[in-house]
Amino acid sequence: MLSTLDLQELLRGASLRVTRPRMAVVSAVLANPHADTESIIAAARAELPELSHQAVYDSLRTLTAAGLLRCFQPAGSLARYEFHVENNHHHVVCRLCGFIADVDCAVGKASCLTPSSDHGFVIETADVIYWGLCPSCSS
Ligand SMILES: [Zn+2]
Ligand SMILES: [Zn+2]
Numbered sequence: 335m336l337s338t339l340d341l342q343e344l345l346r347g348a349s350l351r352v353t354r355p356r357m358a359v360v361s362a363v364l365a366n367p368h369a370d371t372e373s374i375i376a377a378a379r380a381e382l383p384e385l386s387h388q389a390v391y392d393s394l395r396t397l398t399a400a401g402l403l404r405c406f407q408p409a410g411s412l413a414r415y416e417f418h419v420e421n422n423h424h425h426v427v428c429r430l431c432g433f434i435a436d437v438d439c440a441v442g443k444a445s446c447l448t449p450s451s452d453h454g455f456v457i458e459t460a461d462v463i464y465w466g467l468c469p470s471c472s473s
Contacts, residue, residue, distance in 0.1 A: 344402060370414055404459075423439065425464070429467065
């Protein structure tokens, strides 16, 4: 768990104004990687009980736009948030229970950012999701 000072530092580092809702949301996401919005609301409210749903939605949107959080949405699942780390990791998702885990790039740092054809795009991120059965669902 990061201290209040560390959280303020993170927000300022992303050129964001430090607000209590944003701090509560960043800290909730750090403590609950791959959480959906409802779980983030619950966790953030444990720290800041008066926090409204709208304040959490607004904070998630701002923090994601600023690159502090990363949002991804496996097909058939709710949007999930995690703290954005620069390792461009991927996810493995269980198609039965929805369990999600992190998977590092198969070939070194951010190598998946080099597509066979970029169609003239400036590529910023690659979302790769491996689907399958987790150990408890496959046994
Ligand atoms: Zn499973
Ligand atoms: Zn992840």
